[in-house]
Amino acid sequence: MVNVRRERFREETKAEAKRIALEQLAEQGIAGVSVNAIAKRMGVTGPALYRYFRGRDDLLNDLVRDAWHDLADAVEASVAATEGSPAPDRLRAFAEVFRSWGVTQPHRYLLLFGTPLPGYHAPQDTVLMAHRTMSALLGVLPHEGATTGSSTLDDQLVAWAGSRGEGDVPPAVLLTGLRAFTRLHGVLSLEVSGQFGPMGIDPALLYRAEVESLILGDSEVRGSTRLSGPG
Amino acid sequence: MVNVRRERFREETKAEAKRIALEQLAEQGIAGVSVNAIAKRMGVTGPALYRYFRGRDDLLNDLVRDAWHDLADAVEASVAATEGSPAPDRLRAFAEVFRSWGVTQPHRYLLLFGTPLPGYHAPQDTVLMAHRTMSALLGVLPHEGATTGSSTLDDQLVAWAGSRGEGDVPPAVLLTGLRAFTRLHGVLSLEVSGQFGPMGIDPALLYRAEVESLILGDSEVRGSTRLSGPG
């Protein structure tokens, strides 16, 4: 019989270490996450934490894994909550939840989508976590469409979806979803890394403009500039 | 009379240190940039480099500044080379140069657009460098358009452009340019940080699809899925 009390204590200790690590991450960035400092704040010496994590990389790995999990939970909850609503409303809700998740904890967003960690290679289950978020997005898109215009890209999209049992989604939808994500991320990542700060532009307005443009299609945005017009 | 030989030697030493720092950055990421290690590779002891940089942050600052400068040079050259061509061609050229700059040196791209450095706050001239790249993009867009649909955003865009003597560009064009940038960055940043690797999707195809979509407007992309259709 495994000692369940000890097991629980162990989990609590790991959780506390990760909680403090997240504080350090928020306050001082990734370089400020220090095994020694975490241990000190917990009232133990540095090497004690090596009973719980193989090392600093292992701890950071856990933070990444938790963040993917948490993000997927958030967007899946949004998708579930808007079931039955019209597609544009569902996409708006998805986008808002996605942005909220990012701007309220920029350090975690950057942990997932910012500069990759030095020796970090995403383990298989991290890839699956990312898929959960992507699947949620695909869930709010209408499942119709024709072709992407590139058969090579079509093949890659279908293979990608098929590799995780989503082979029934047409490639045009996959492309729409993937591109919707890259467009949301394009605005959000710049906001989260503070690039709009010195520009005096409210990122929320820009983000929502992008969302509406996603819904309407660019050329239908009221008064937008046509790039294909005379140069 | 200032000693010009010594001055030149000093500049060469700084340049060598930065060159080695870039190598370390490419090989081991930002955490691998070490003043000590740079000095060792140069054949001097660690503290010697403190004659040339106030510290590690100062050196990294220089790398950021150089990268902004370099990127601006690249895109400005592209814009200049395509003068007189139709707008779509100019935008395609701009986008290709931008992507090339990023994918051939991901570490530098991430230095500008990835996770911000811990204690880093962009100095004023870095902001100006970013403006150079943005102005280049605006230079290949047709200067026409009506309104953005949000007067608040309009005001912010005009203030932003006006703050650096570009007050004659209408807000709709500014928005188009800014959004074009966020969309390119959305795909490119994910490619550069390796997110497409495990997906088996060629980022170049996705990027070019985004560029064509920028030119045509989404709803005109052949066979694309309308998000505003029935959900």
Add this chain to the structure above:
DNA sequence: CACTTGAGTTAGAGGTTCTAACACAAGTTA
């Protein structure tokens, strides 16, 4: 010839990750 300036050195403080060896308490088993 004396002085200033710049660039290098070593020594060292204080931080980091991480390993090795040891102490001790709790639970298990003979």
Add this chain to the structure above:
DNA sequence: TAACTTGTGTTAGAACCTCTAACTCAAGTG
């Protein structure tokens, strides 16, 4: 009850890191 195993903590220390202080030495200047 006594011996053993396991988990969790400790200290010591190696090997790095940034950065400061104090010193040496060479080159150029008045």
